[in-house]
Structures are given as structure tokens and as C-alpha cells.
Amino acid sequence: MRTLKTTITNIKSNKQLFFASVGTITIALSILGLFLFVYINLNSVLSFWNDQVQLIVYLEDEVSMHEKKKLEKMVSSHSEVESFDFVSREKAWKNFQAMFSEKSAFLKGMGFNPLPASFNLKIKPTPNRLEKIRTLAEQMKQLPGVESVEYGEEWISRFEGFIILMRVFLLALGALLSLGAVLIISNTVKLSISSRKDEIELMLLSGGTPGFIQLPFFLEGILHGLLGAVVSLALMKSIHLYVVNQFQGAIETFGRSMDFQFIPFPLIMTIVMASILVGWLGSFFSLHQFLGVYKKL
Amino acid sequence: MRTLKTTITNIKSNKQLFFASVGTITIALSILGLFLFVYINLNSVLSFWNDQVQLIVYLEDEVSMHEKKKLEKMVSSHSEVESFDFVSREKAWKNFQAMFSEKSAFLKGMGFNPLPASFNLKIKPTPNRLEKIRTLAEQMKQLPGVESVEYGEEWISRFEGFIILMRVFLLALGALLSLGAVLIISNTVKLSISSRKDEIELMLLSGGTPGFIQLPFFLEGILHGLLGAVVSLALMKSIHLYVVNQFQGAIETFGRSMDFQFIPFPLIMTIVMASILVGWLGSFFSLHQFLGVYKKL
Amino acid sequence: MIQLYNVYKTYNNTPALVDISFIIKKGAFVFVTGPSGAGKSTLLKLLYRWENYDRGQVLVNGTNVGKIKFNRLWKLRRKIGVVFQDYKLLQRKTILENVAFVLEIVGADKKTIRFKAWEALKNVGLSHKKDAYPMELSGGEQQRVAIARALVNNPKILLADEPTGNLDPELASEILHLFEQANNEGTTVVFATHSQIILQEGNHAVITLKQGKIVDTRVVV
Amino acid sequence: MIQLYNVYKTYNNTPALVDISFIIKKGAFVFVTGPSGAGKSTLLKLLYRWENYDRGQVLVNGTNVGKIKFNRLWKLRRKIGVVFQDYKLLQRKTILENVAFVLEIVGADKKTIRFKAWEALKNVGLSHKKDAYPMELSGGEQQRVAIARALVNNPKILLADEPTGNLDPELASEILHLFEQANNEGTTVVFATHSQIILQEGNHAVITLKQGKIVDTRVVV
Numbered sequence A, B: 001m002r003t004l005k006t007t008i009t010n011i012k013s014n015k016q017l018f019f020a021s022v023g024t025i026t027i028a029l030s031i032l033g034l035f036l037f038v039y040i041n042l043n044s045v046l047s048f049w050n051d052q053v054q055l056i057v058y059l060e061d062e063v064s065m066h067e068k069k070k071l072e073k074m075v076s077s078h079s080e081v082e083s084f085d086f087v088s089r090e091k092a093w094k095n096f097q098a099m100f101s102e103k104s105a106f107l108k109g110m111g112f113n114p115l116p117a118s119f120n121l122k123i124k125p126t127p128n129r130l131e132k133i134r135t136l137a138e139q140m141k142q143l144p145g146v147e148s149v150e151y152g153e154e155w156i157s158r159f160e161g162f163i164i165l166m167r168v169f170l171l172a173l174g175a176l177l178s179l180g181a182v183l184i185i186s187n188t189v190k191l192s193i194s195s196r197k198d199e200i201e202l203m204l205l206s207g208g209t210p211g212f213i214q215l216p217f218f219l220e221g222i223l224h225g226l227l228g229a230v231v232s233l234a235l236m237k238s239i240h241l242y243v244v245n246q247f248q249g250a251i252e253t254f255g256r257s258m259d260f261q262f263i264p265f266p267l268i269m270t271i272v273m274a275s276i277l278v279g280w281l282g283s284f285f286s287l288h289q290f291l292g293v294y295k296k297l
Numbered sequence C, D: 001m002i003q004l005y006n007v008y009k010t011y012n013n014t015p016a017l018v019d020i021s022f023i024i025k026k027g028a029f030v031f032v033t034g035p036s037g038a039g040k041s042t043l044l045k046l047l048y049r050w051e052n053y054d055r056g057q058v059l060v061n062g063t064n065v066g067k068i069k070f071n072r073l074w075k076l077r078r079k080i081g082v083v084f085q086d087y088k089l090l091q092r093k094t095i096l097e098n099v100a101f102v103l104e105i106v107g108a109d110k111k112t113i114r115f116k117a118w119e120a121l122k123n124v125g126l127s128h129k130k131d132a133y134p135m136e137l138s139g140g141e142q143q144r145v146a147i148a149r150a151l152v153n154n155p156k157i158l159l160a161d162e163p164t165g166n167l168d169p170e171l172a173s174e175i176l177h178l179f180e181q182a183n184n185e186g187t188t189v190v191f192a193t194h195s196q197i198i199l200q201e202g203n204h205a206v207i208t209l210k211q212g213k214i215v216d217t218r219v220v221v
């Protein structure tokens, strides 16, 4: 109780620094949060696209029922295949016509269906997926009843390159920001303590117990971290709500019923705890350094 | 000369705060710079995609030479059209066959060319381009010799939505960061000054001229800004070099000979000048506020 | 109460105290005097362990203060009230808060704090300025706040380092009486001063230092 | 040199100086005395315009100090050396740098600065401590640094606010002689003190304040 009051008095007697500190932490965390935000949503877009990566196995028009069954069995039991679709010749033709609806007049006029039936395989996402797809494609090609195999080799490698680039970029940025946040927080706490040097010295001189002296500063550090986290998360949430309100339309036309996701709850708790930890660590190290001078005497 | 020495002495006598300040400014500017970096490169990607937006006018197979000429004239003189291509029926058929090379056996087997000739128009990028394309498409449809018109309506609106979303997001982030940077800098300078309260007071008491008292702090503020800008730009440049070295391959597969651009030189100068200005402003306002107390007496 | 045996103290290899030995009994009142830089403040600092000594023994209340660990120092310091030569007032607190602060540190309850702090200020004639900040006080008024703060805890030992340097002779002798009153109630007082008037007025033992050595002692029977 | 006509000064509506009038001629040496809180420091602060007055006139060297604009104040203050009651030493500078600092402020050249600063420290007996920081000095040593700093500029006017409060009687009278020497070389000296010994030793004019009023003056013929 008394400690809490001392903490509040401490903060009140140095409002400007307190607000500057919390403000700084808020900004640092907001930036981190925004990145998380972008990263999470980008990831969800990417993983959606990722799902589209497939290996198409075109069957010969003269494939026998037996061959087809064998192929289906082989495909369904393969460890790299997540799921698969069978597209009959008729369905393929319909899709093709739908895709080129503007020119459908010409296509309809063709009078025969030039397209083959196919198995569309979804491949499990693993880091060396491209390699695996390539091997699988080579295997499939040899099998009886398979006309040809298509898997957008070029597109996949492009796409994987882009994902790696994006992740490295975001992680580097995140690391830079985390480092920055820790530096700023510990520096601010240090300033906060050194601005109260006189007070701490007098407490030491008047017989304050180490606990009595340190507790308000620990509490203050924790409070800095907590407030910074809460304010920045509130900021994030309002940006999130704003974006969702303003751009839901634009997002929906983006190709599917995609939500702009908010940072998931466990991650929110992690951020808050981490921020509190950083605040506490900041005050701990600063106090330790500061009191070290007096311990040596 | 003497002022410069005083500035250096000032900085030396308070190294920790100086490095903290420059570090903070560096981080703030680095974040801003990274955004600029991402924004510039994203913009160049987007404007590349933007160029691809086109209006395709399919001609009737029985179009007369006269009608074709008239259409060509109309298209080439239209104020919204940036450039145009003529694709003959033969060329279209070849492109089509190339695109579906895997199935070329079937296509070759068709023995006749179902595709129409077309004009491919590039439309000038203006804010309300979508509207204009729509109008132009309606016009063209009415003309003799035009079979149909295609312009990827859905894709364009999606794309524009995405661009707007992206820009708003980046600008909001940039504004937040700029605000943060200004706050942090001015707060740091304020702390720097108030940590030298005694010194300033003694200078006032001992007959230091206002210029003599203020100049070292102005210099210091400017130095904070300058160093912050230079260090953060150096950081940016090394990140840029790293990214280019590591990912040039991935970038090239990204569809064209695109370079990862660095922040252009005029913008670099602007950043440096702005940072210096912020440093100076920070020290100016802090000094003004600080000295105000003594002026009132 | 306070025992020193052959104590040496140096600052960066320059001796500040040389071979100091004396015993101050419980309830005694002792002046420490000597020219500027003689080592008076240093001697007091050893007693509340703000500085440590190089050789010898310092016992306060039977404890060897040189051996106390940092985490246990507060037990020693709670017994001691100090009037610092540079006052050490907290600029951001009013003078009432300054005096109350040391009571809060030892965990007194709220009512006691208000009453005792106010009483202590009254004793030095400053209760009418209780809400002023140190910067708004004259030099002598600040010194009296420092005195009030040292006395407010009813310490077993009172160490006063030049507590009347900024006070007029009349006030100085009032303060001396205040200390003598505390002494009568059982507090052991060590009073460092330059003032010949104070030394004459208070008929107490005197330890005279010069360049870190005891050069003279006046013993009162 | 210094003229005051019916000067009034209040702090938050409590009077600190009431109807003060006196004239100090060029080259004079004047003591200001009076009990704690009488207004001595306030009076000196008016002269170097650290505080402003409410009514009346204060002329220093013929200029009305109440009317000087902030940007011109340095001209007044360069003529005045002040020994502050709380010393105002810079903790981050050595004492030589502290003394040299006021020379740098008025733009002296490097050689002059080193020589004069060292000389000033020598005059107060502290040249052997020149590289020490204020925290490493005894109370009286710090006070002497403050005195050295006030004298180093050969000011036209010297204002000393209780400059011997932490000095032993011997040193105090040495410092008094130092001031008298400066006075002989033409400096006008105003010396605020409580010390009866100093007042008696220096045969100079005395202004006695009490609760902000002049209650007594000793005039020297």
C-alpha cells in the first residue's frame, strides 16, 4: 500500500519523464505491433496463395479405368500429397469455356473437346517443397496413362523467393525494433532513477531497507511497461477497426472472404508480459548499477 | 571555435545521454527510412503492374481494311490512350499456342484459328482511370468492326483498392513515426538541457551573453540530428546492399529486371536537412522554455 | 556507544584520518572541532558508514560498522540522525514532506508522521513555512529543516555536521539547546562545529582535529 | 555605486524587504547582517537582478537594474562577482575548471584563464586540490572555491553571501583580509554575515536587517 503510494508520488513528482517514457515505449511497441499486424495478415494471404500450389497430372484420353484407379490409389497414398481433385475432360472443358467467356462464341463453335482429364494434387507445404514436387512430377510422368505433368515450376520458385525475401525483411526489421525498444526503455528507466538520485541517497542514509528503496522503482518500471503495452495495443486495435471499416470492401474484392486479422490473444498476452518484463528488467539493471556505487563503500 | 569546444565538452560530460539521444534519433529515422524504402520499391512494383492495365478491343473476323484504319486512327488520337499495339489473328493464335504449350498437341490438331485480331490499348494512369476505361469500352463496342471489348474490370477495381489500402496504411504509419521521432528528439534535447541546468544558471549569473549560452546547445541539437540522420542512412544503405546481394536472384525471377532502389539522393538530402532542423527546433524550443523561467524574473 | 581504535582513513592515498581512538559513552555530548579540511565530516561519515575506513576498528552500539553488509546497513542508520553539512533536502518535496520522509522510511503510521513532522518543524521555528519548497527558504531556514529532519525520529545517536554555520548567534544557541534537550532525553550527540561561541556556550567534551589527527581533547567531568 | 530608494520586495505576498533605502559609494566595504530570514540574501539578489523588486528604485553603477532587459543583463552581471550562500559549484567540473569557467564566459584567452584560475585557487589555499571535484572537498574547501571563483574576474562589485559560514575563525579572517585587499584595489564589497567576530574584526559599515527592515546601521567615518 505504502509502496504503491510512493510509486504514485514518485511518478507525480516527475510527470514529464513518466509520460515521455510511457510514450516512447508505446511508440516502440506500436511499431512492433504494426509489423506483427502486417506480418500476420501477409502470412495469412501468403498461406492462402500457398494452398494454390498444385501439381496437375494430365491423363491420356485413352486411359483405362484400371490405370485411372491405380493412379488414384498411388496419389491418395503418397506422403507428400495433402489432398487431390479429379477433373474429368467435361469439367475441364467447362472451366476452360468459363475462363474465356468473352471468346466463348469461338470456343463453342469448335464442336469437340481438346482438353484432357487431370488429377490436381495439393502438396504438403514443407521447406523443400519445390524439390519434392519436381521429383514427384518426374515419377508421375513415367506412369502408364499419364499424358503430361504441369506444376508451374517458374511460378513456384518466384513465389518462394518472394516469401523468403519478405520474411527476412520483416524479421530483420522486427529485430531492429525490439533492440531499439529495449534500449529506449532501459535508458528511460535509468534517467528516471538518476533524476531521483537525491531521494535514493537520502533513503539509504535514513535507514530505508533495500526492499523499501527498490520496490517503488520496480513497480514504476513494470507500470511503464504495462501502460506502454496497453496503450499501444489499444492504438493497434483502433487502427485495426478503422482499417476493417474503411477497407472491408476493398479487401473483399481482393479475391476471397479474407478478414483483416488482429493480433491473436496469446500473442497479445505475450506482448504485455514481455513489455512488463522489459520494464522490470530495465529498472532492475538500472537500480543494480546505481546501488552498486554505494555497495562498494 | 570556443563554442565548438564547449559543445564537445558538454557532450563528453554527458556521453550516455548523448549516445542515447543519437541512438534514439537513429532508430526513429531508420524506421522512417525503412518505410520510405519499402514504399519506394513497392511503388515501383505497383507502377510496373499499373502499366499492364490495358483495354483489348477484339475485331470482327470480317473487318474491312477501311474500318480497321478508322479504328486505328481513333485509338491513336484518343486523349486517354497512352500507346497501343495491333495483334493480328495469326499472332494471337501463336501467343495462345505458346501459352498452352503443354496442350499444344490438341490445339495444333484443331486445324483452324478461332481467335480474333485485336487492338491492345494502354491507358494513361489517372486517378479515375477505371471510370474512363469503362466509358471508352462502351464507346468502342458501338463502332463498326468491333467484335467485343475486354478490360479485366474486376481485376482493375481489386487492384486499385489494394493500392489505396497500401498507401493509406503506409502514410498513416509514416505520420505516426514522424510524430514519434519529433517527440523523442525534443524530449531528449530537453533532458539534455535540464541535466545541465546548473551550468546554464551559472552562465546566466556570471554574465554569459545569450548567444554564448545558447549556441553550444543549438550546435548540440543540430549534431544530434545530423549524426542520427547520417548513421541511419548508413544503416539503410548497408541493409540495401545486403538485400540486393542476397536476393537479387529472387527479385529477378519476380517478373522483370527490377532493381531494389535506394532512397533517391534529393530525398536523402531532405531527410538530413529535416533531421538537422528537428534537432535545432528541439534545442530551440527546449532552451526557449527553459530560459523563459529566468526571463520572467 | 561509539568506540574508535586506531582508525585510519585515506582518500586516494591522501590521509584524512590518522590513528584516531576515542570512546563516547552512551548519553554523552561531544563537540568535534578543527580547521577546514581537518577531517570532522569524514569522522562522522565513518560512524554512519557512508565511508569506510582502512585500518582500525569502529564500533557503534557494539557493532563493528566496517563489517556490516550493505543489506543490513539500514539497521545501523535507523539509530542515527544526521544533520548533513550540505543539508541534503529534497528539492521536489515541501519541507514538511522532507521531514515526514524519514518517518515514512522507517514505516511510521500516517497520523504519527503528520504530528511528529509538524512538531519537529515547530521546534526549529518553521511550522509557518511547512508548505514551502527548500528553494523558497533562506539559507538558515534550510539548515533548520535539516536539523528538524535529523531529530524527528528520536534517534539514539545524533550526528550534526556544522549545523549552525548559516544561523545567527541567537538561533545557533537555540539549536544547541534543542540538541542538549535531546541529549537529556538519552540521545548521544556528536556535534562538529567551527564556532568558538558554541564551543564555549556548551560545556561539553571537545575533540579537536587537525590534518586528520586528534591534537587536543577537553574532557568534562 | 549602489543606490536603493524605498525598495519593497515580496515573495507570494509575504514581504521580504520593506522600504529599504541606502547608498553604497564606489570602493566602500559594507557588512549586511541580521537574523536568519531577515532578507540579506534577497537584498543581494536584487543587486545582480536574480530577483526583481516590487516598488522603489535600485541603481547599480547608475543603471536602474529593474529595467534591464533579459538580453542585456549580462553587462550588469559581468561587473559583479558573487559568493553564493549555497556555493553553486558545478559537480561535473574540477575546481580549477569551476574557477576557469567564469573566465571562459567573459571570453578571456586560454593562457590568462589558466594563470588567473590557478592564482585565485592559491589565494584561498586550495591550489594543491585543483583537480579534485567539488564532491571530494570538505564543506569549507567548497566554500573557498566559491570565493575564488567570485574574485577571479576582478569584479567591480563583490557580493558575498555568508562566505565564512563553514570556515574556522582563522580561515574566516584570512578570507576577510582577501576581501579587504580586493576592496583596497577598488572593488566595492557587500558582505552578508552572521558572525559577530567578523563584524568586529572588520571595521566597516554595517547594515542590520530584521524582518526585511533596516533596524540599525553602523557608519564608518
Ligand SMILES: Nc1ncnc2c1ncn2[C@@H]1O[C@H](COP(=O)(O)OP(=O)(O)OP(=O)(O)O)[C@@H](O)[C@H]1O
Residues within 6 Å of the ligand: C011, C012, C016, C034, C035, C036, C037, C038, C039, C040, C041, C042, C043, C085, D135, D136, D137, D138, D139, D140, D141, D166
Ligand atoms: N570524497 C572525497 N574524496 C577525496 N578527498 C576527500 C573526500 N572527502 C573529503 N576529502 C578530503 O579529506 C579531507 C577532510 O575532509 P572533511 O570533509 O572531513 O573535512 P572537515 O573537517 O569536515 O572540513 P570542513 O570544516 O571544511 O567541513 C579534506 O582535505 C578533503 O579535501
Ligand SMILES: Nc1ncnc2c1ncn2[C@@H]1O[C@H](COP(=O)(O)OP(=O)(O)OP(=O)(O)O)[C@@H](O)[C@H]1O
Residues within 6 Å of the ligand: C135, C136, C137, C138, C139, C140, C141, C166, D011, D012, D016, D034, D035, D036, D037, D038, D039, D040, D041, D042, D043, D085
Ligand atoms: N524564492 C523564494 N520564495 C518564497 N520565499 C522566499 C524565497 N526566497 C526567500 N524567501 C523568504 O524570504 C525571507 C528572506 O529570505 P533571505 O534568503 O533573504 O533571508 P536571509 O537574510 O538571507 O537569511 P539567512 O541568513 O538564513 O540566509 C525568508 O523568510 C524566506 O523564507
Ligand SMILES: [Mg+2]
Residues within 6 Å of the ligand: C040, C041, C042, C085, C161, D138, D139, D140
Ligand atoms: Mg565538513
Ligand SMILES: [Mg+2]
Residues within 6 Å of the ligand: C138, C139, C140, D040, D041, D042, D085, D161
Ligand atoms: Mg541568506
